Amino acid sequence: MKPRTAEPMEVGAELPTLAKTISQRQIDCYSGVRPNSIHTDLEWARKKGFRAPLAQALMSTAYVAQLMVDFAGVGFVKGGKISVSFIKPVIVGDTLTVHGTIKSREREGDKTRVTVEVWCENQDGVKTMVGTASGLESDLKK
Amino acid sequence: MVEFKTISYEAITVGEELMSDDFTVKPEDVDTFAFAVDDHNPWYFRDSPFGGPITHPTLLGNQALLMRHNKYIVPAGLHAKMQFEFVEPIRVGMRVRSYGKIVDKYEKRGRHYMVTEFETREEATGKVLTRGQFTQMIFPESGVHRETTNR
Numbered sequence: 474m475k476p477r478t479a480e481p482m483e484v485g486a487e488l489p490t491l492a493k494t495i496s497q498r499q500i501d502c503y504s505g506v507r508p509n510s511i512h513t514d515l516e517w518a519r520k521k522g523f524r525a526p527l528a529q530a531l532m533s534t535a536y537v538a539q540l541m542v543d544f545a546g547v548g549f550v551k552g553g554k555i556s557v558s559f560i561k562p563v564i565v566g567d568t569l570t571v572h573g574t575i576k577s578r579e580r581e582g583d584k585t586r587v588t589v590e591v592w593c594e595n596q597d598g599v600k601t602m603v604g605t606a607s608g609l610e611s612d613l614k615k
Numbered sequence: 616m617v618e619f620k621t622i623s624y625e626a627i628t629v630g631e632e633l634m635s636d637d638f639t640v641k642p643e644d645v646d647t648f649a650f651a652v653d654d655h656n657p658w659y660f661r662d663s664p665f666g667g668p669i670t671h672p673t674l675l676g677n678q679a680l681l682m683r684h685n686k687y688i689v690p691a692g693l694h695a696k697m698q699f700e701f702v703e704p705i706r707v708g709m710r711v712r713s714y715g716k717i718v719d720k721y722e723k724r725g726r727h728y729m730v731t732e733f734e735t736r737e738e739a740t741g742k743v744l745t746r747g748q749f750t751q752m753i754f755p756e757s758g759v760h761r762e763t764t765n766r
Binding site: 493499500502503504509510511517521529530531532534535536538539542546547549550551552553554555556557558559562 | 648650651652653654658664665669672673676677680690691693695696698699702703704747754
């Protein structure tokens with residue numbers, strides 16, 4: 474685990490980015506190999522209009538969860554939220570960079586919910602996913 | 616016995632309930648997921664602040680997402696939106712199942728979408744582990760809309 478900051482991060486602060494280059498083997502493990510799948514069957518993906526198999530969009534939420542577990546720890550695992558839109562397909566071989574910027578801090582009971590604006594960009598700088606994720610900050614200290 | 620129909624905008628009904636198969640979370644599932652998303656956090660393999668290892672929070676996302684495959688033939692689909700709320704940590708050895716309901720279907724710019732709410736629960740206790748909502752595009756028979764694939 475990366476060490477977490479001792480002081481709360483300010484609104485506008487950027488979280489450390491993650492980079493993910495996605496192989497067909499990883500897509501196969503994530504989605505399960507089967508024929509007639511846009512994720513694991515090249516011919517079927519082409520038949521459906523894609524130049525290569527697609528990574529499942531849900532994989533990007535796993536990357537966001539990694540970013541948030543690194544940032545908020547237990548306060549994300551129990552009480553965390555993700556809300557994202559998938560705006561462009563991710564193709565096998567793409568490299569995604571996962572970004573997060575602190576958007577707000579709001580009281581929620583005896584804790585503080587920290588909301589992070591999150592997005593993924595591919596190697597061409599095109600955003601593939603946008604949205605928010607949040608965690609409960611007081612749990613950071615546990 | 617399930618009579619599978621090919622999914623279409625007309626075939627699905629708002630209010631329709633969906634359910635996954637049950638599934639026991641195994642150590643090999645944690646290993647496979649870690650490889651797939653390249654996240655080898657030691658909390659998932661050794662110990663965590665929750666006492667013992669937990670799994671990646673999104674490990675069971677596909678269980679929920681694929682519920683419609685228990686009723687329909689789904690030749691292809693695109694995932695448009697996803698909301699997760701992580702309620703309790705998931706642990707190896709839990710037997711889990713996802714329950715869902717189609718809460719909306721709509722057409723936007725000539726494309727068809729369905730919206731599903733879900734909860735993933737531990738079967739033994741009924742405890743909610745994860746809940747949320749997702750929006751999936753329903754492909755036309757011919758393939759996908761051209762502007763979806765233009766890269």
